[in-house]
Amino acid sequence: MGGDDLGAALGACRRAVVTSEEVWEALAEIPDPEIPVISIVDLGVVKNVDVADGTVCVDFTPTFLGCPALDTMRLAMEARIAELGATPDIRVHLDDSWSTDDITAEGREKLRMAGFAPPAPRAAGKLDLVQLERGFRCPYCGSTSTRLENLFGPTPCRSIRYCDDCRQPFEQFKTI
Amino acid sequence: MSERTELLLAIADDELILGWRNSEWTGIAPFLEEDVAFSSIAQNEIGHARALYELVAAELGTTADELAFDRSPEEYRSAPLVQLRRLEWARTIARHWLYETADEIRLAALKSSDDPEIAGLAAKMDREEAYHRMHADMWVDRLLATDEGRTRLEEAVEELWPYALGVLDDALRPELVARAREKLGQTLPEAEPIARGVHEAELAELWEEMTSVRRSAPAGARW
Numbered sequence: 312m313g314g315d316d317l318g319a320a321l322g323a324c325r326r327a328v329v330t331s332e333e334v335w336e337a338l339a340e341i342p343d344p345e346i347p348v349i350s351i352v353d354l355g356v357v358k359n360v361d362v363a364d365g366t367v368c369v370d371f372t373p374t375f376l377g378c379p380a381l382d383t384m385r386l387a388m389e390a391r392i393a394e395l396g397a398t399p400d401i402r403v404h405l406d407d408s409w410s411t412d413d414i415t416a417e418g419r420e421k422l423r424m425a426g427f428a429p430p431a432p433r434a435a436g437k438l439d440l441v442q443l444e445r446g447f448r449c450p451y452c453g454s455t456s457t458r459l460e461n462l463f464g465p466t467p468c469r470s471i472r473y474c475d476d477c478r479q480p481f482e483q484f485k486t487i
Numbered sequence: 488m489s490e491r492t493e494l495l496l497a498i499a500d501d502e503l504i505l506g507w508r509n510s511e512w513t514g515i516a517p518f519l520e521e522d523v524a525f526s527s528i529a530q531n532e533i534g535h536a537r538a539l540y541e542l543v544a545a546e547l548g549t550t551a552d553e554l555a556f557d558r559s560p561e562e563y564r565s566a567p568l569v570q571l572r573r574l575e576w577a578r579t580i581a582r583h584w585l586y587e588t589a590d591e592i593r594l595a596a597l598k599s600s601d602d603p604e605i606a607g608l609a610a611k612m613d614r615e616e617a618y619h620r621m622h623a624d625m626w627v628d629r630l631l632a633t634d635e636g637r638t639r640l641e642e643a644v645e646e647l648w649p650y651a652l653g654v655l656d657d658a659l660r661p662e663l664v665a666r667a668r669e670k671l672g673q674t675l676p677e678a679e680p681i682a683r684g685v686h687e688a689e690l691a692e693l694w695e696e697m698t699s700v701r702r703s704a705p706a707g708a709r710w
Contacts, residue, residue: 375615377534405538406607410614438617440625461520462618463527467534471523487614 329395331360334367337391344380344387345466348425351384355413358404367397372409375467375487411486423450428472428483438486449474450481457481491602492546493564496554497683498593499539500565501654503555504690505586506532507697508569517576524622525579531615538608556701560686560694567681568650570690580630581643584623585651585667591620592662593655627670641673652680 338360339352351357359370369388373381385401392399411430414422419429428447443462446455454476461471462485469482488496510529516522540551547554568586573579594616597609630636644667655663660680667675 375531375534376538376611377530377532377615404607405541405611406604407610407614408607409611438621440621443621461523462622463520463524465523467527467530467615471520485618487617 329362329365329367329397331362331367333395334360334362334369334392334397337395338369338388341384341387341391344383345378345468346422346425346427348421349414349418351388353415353418353421355415355418356384356409357388358408362397365397366400367392367395368400368402370402370404372404372406374409376405377467411484414484422484426450426481427469428481430484430486433486443470443486447472447483449477449479451479452477489546491605492543495539495543495605497564497566499536499543499554500563501569501586501590502532502539503536504563504565504693505569506530506536507693508572509583511572511574512579528619528622531619535612535615538612542604542608552701556698560691563686563690563694564683565690566650566654566683567685567687568647568654570687570693571647571650572689572693575643577630577636577639578643578647580623580626581640581647583619584627584670585644585647585663586654587616587619587623588666588670589651589654589659589663590616592659592666596659624670631672640671644671644673645676648675649678649681652678653682653685 335352335357338357339350341351343349343351343354354374356372356374357369358372359368361368369392371385371388381403385403388401389399410433412433414430422429428450431442431447434442440459440462444459446457448455449457449472452474454474456475457472458475459470460473460480463469464471464482464485468485470485471480472483473480506529509525509532512522512525513529514522516525536555537551540554544550544554568582571582573582591613594609594613597605598613600606600609627640630640648667651663651667652660664675
């Protein structure tokens with residue numbers, strides 16, 4: 312740039328060649344709006360990133376259809392991609408391409424550290440109460456003397472459990 | 488309007504109106520757990536309605552909000568079963584079980600649709616609905632376990648049965664009959680279905696309340 316005054320313009324152009332790795336890194340910094348310990352990448356809702364001609368296409372599958380965090384997530388992704396100097400194109404897929412099995416191992420650990428029992432892996436066949444009533448580990452004391460208190464919780468993605476050992480109610484991410 | 492749109496709109500209206508009815512327990516359910524449960528179920532149902540309205544809106548060139556709130560009560564295609572206001576526990580559980588069972592039968596059919604948008608959305612909805620069904624089954628079992636519970640549930644099912652038949656079309660209805668016989672173990676009345684197209688007076692009351700905020704604001708208000 313040799314000391315002339317064109318630096319700013321050249322700097323702006325440089326951002327146009329964003330890579331998909333940079334996009335993944337940027338999206339990994341977006342927290343889940345309702346459980347901010349986990350990022351939307353940990354959550355597994357970002358299915359694919361494609362970069363072409365300054366446009367970043369993101370394929371995104373919502374967790375629960377009634378989750379009010381979905382719009383917040385979409386807007387946050389658009390803002391981060393715009394910050395990278397690219398045009399965001401967020402494609403929302405209302406299909407079966409997400410389940411709680413898509414939460415990453417790291418994401419599950421982050422949930423546990425924050426006091427949420429991670430979801431049980433999906434068993435083959437039909438989900439039933441018997442599977443959900445068994446003793447999942449309490450995220451506070453590690454005991455498995457826990458029981459299902461309510462299939463439903465404060466948000467669509469959570470159930471409420473109770474630990475008979477440390478007498479602490481806790482939330483579990485629902486298996487879907 | 489295409490057959491596809493009519494089908495999706497009917498299901499969307501069922502989910503919206505039932506979601507609204509379920510939300511009427513928020514704050515006043517007989518137990519805290521049920522207050523949380525019915526509120527959460529309501530949130531799911533309204534989320535399903537929104538997703539379905541979006542598919543319809545794409546075809547009709549409108550928006551999900553306009554479909555949900557800007558039609559007159561007579562234009563809703565919801566089954567009369569979901570329109571009824573039944574703030575009594577045994578009736579609530581009876582309606583809950585009858586609707587969720589009918590919905591499971593309907594979703595199973597939609598999941599095998601040739602239309603990938605419909606099949607994909609139905610599969611996603613079904614994952615959430617599995618929790619509604621576990622909840623409804625648990626409550627039916629609980630009521631059937633005592634004489635008083637059984638009597639009250641039986642009376643409620645008898646009253647609601649013609650409405651329940653009206654949720655499904657002729658092809659799917661026999662499966663509901665079989666499932667209800669198996670689970671409830673009571674004699675189900677011979678009845679003509681109270682089908683879509685009938686508008687209960689309670690729907691107009693619900694509509695007044697549901698659309699009041701939107702009607703109070705000038706068009707184009709941002710929330």
